[in-house]
Amino acid sequence: MTDLVLDVTLCLLLVSASVGVVVTADEGRLAGADTSLDADGIATSLSTSTATVHYDLEPGVNAADPSLLDDGGVDARELDRTAHGSLAGLLSRATLGAVSVDGVRLTHARDDMRRTVADRVASELPARGVNVAIRWTPYPGAPIQATDSLGPRPPETATVHAASLRVPSGFPSAREDALAASDDGFDAVARVVANRTVAGLFPPELARLALHGDEPVSTLMAHRYERAGVLLNASVEPEVANAETRAANADLEAALAPRLEADMRAEYDTPRDAAQAVSVGHVDIVVRTWSL
Structure with a gap:
């Protein structure tokens, strides 16, 4: 880490x-x-x-x-x-x-x-x-x-x-995995990018420890998750309340990936072009x- x-x-x-x-x-x-x-x-x-x-x-x-x-x-x-x-x-x-x-x-x-x-x-x-x-x-x-x-x-x-x-x-690095996924289309590239983006914002083990921590640690992490849920239109409150960070991350990824896919389709000619532009890391x- x-x-x-x-x-x-x-x-x-x-x-x-x-x-x-x-x-x-x-x-x-x-x-x-x-x-x-x-x-x-x-x-x-x-x-x-x-x-x-x-x-x-x-x-x-x-x-x-x-x-x-x-x-x-x-x-x-x-x-x-x-x-x-x-x-x-x-x-x-x-x-x-x-x-x-x-x-x-x-x-x-x-x-x-x-x-x-x-x-x-x-x-x-x-x-x-x-x-x-x-x-x-x-x-x-x-x-x-x-x-x-x-x-x-x-x-x-x-x-x-x-x-x-x-x-x-x-x-987490995303470009190589995005390139490997590009043969399967924009949606596959978007899923890789969404996964790495959410994992970077919310490393699950560290986030779980934060949710179990003292104030203001727990409140700040819960607020961070809740804000991400609001902005991505994903419901994460039950998972956050139970400190189930991997499940919360999966919900955020599922909401983010389609938005990234639609954006990539508008911005890039091919999935490989989109993958080559990935810069998460x-x-x-x-x-x-x-x-x-």
């Missing part, structure tokens, strides 16, 4: 608590001399510079059950979390907290992490002439995705330099720079 798989579903719930904000990084690496056109250098620094950030879960708890924030609810220290990694890894993990279905957010539990990570990375970027875009999607244009962006868009008249890097998403980060 990779740290990122844990983070995708439970970092917001299970990582060790801490208080305050502490950040360590290679100071000035990203904002060195004449980096306005050095997209490659900035991308390299994002992948090698490290930071530790602290954030809290209050936005997610407030959305799931505001009463937990009242007197007699959870101790405020139970909401504090920490994350450490490369700046690119932190951007990836924070962005995955903003997964949406048809543009509607799944949860808000990692909103404070997104803010903290964005502020930290922005402090290392040149003040002007840089944009960093982060995107996870099962395949380009899929109805379920997570995106974020730091910095302004480049002017239409600017000469733009770009560099990209890929960060493992922590979701990674997050793309694109750095764009331009002269001012």
Whole structure:
């Protein structure tokens, strides 16, 4: 089990608590001399510079059950979390907290992490002439995705330099199995992608442990499942109440697969084209720079 798989579903719930904000990084690496056109250098620094950030879960708890924030609810220290990694890894993990279905957010539990990570990375970027875009999607244009962006868009008249890097998403790999399934049609490719997507969002054993955990862990995971059920039009409440995560995941997969199939049919000429575009297993980060 990779740290990122844990983070995708439970970092917001299970990582060790801490208080305050502490950040360590290679100071000035990203904002060195004449980096306005050095997209490659900035991308390299994002992948090698490290930071530790602290954030809290209050936005997610407030959305799931505001009463937990009242007197007699959870101790405020139970909401504090920490994350450490490369700046690119932190951007990836924070962005995955903003997964949406048809543009509607799944949860808000990692909103404070997104803010903290964005502020930290922005402090290392040149003040002007840089944009960093982060995107996870099962395949380009899929109805379920997570995106974020730091910095302004480049002017239409600017000469733009770009560099990209890929960060493992922590979701189970899907592309090879999707290619193997492509001979059986769009529906077979969609089932593979739906299976890996749901498994990435809800690793069944970790999700089961979370549902059996203390507050706010159990409430946040139940809310996550319930929100997915609402957005995908799947009934998962009975399974979630009994912590039957594999059954809940199967219901979510069954609801997601037909939506992905219909979308793939509209976007791609053949099932193999769709399978070749599958990108469940990674997050793309694109750095764009331009002269001012």
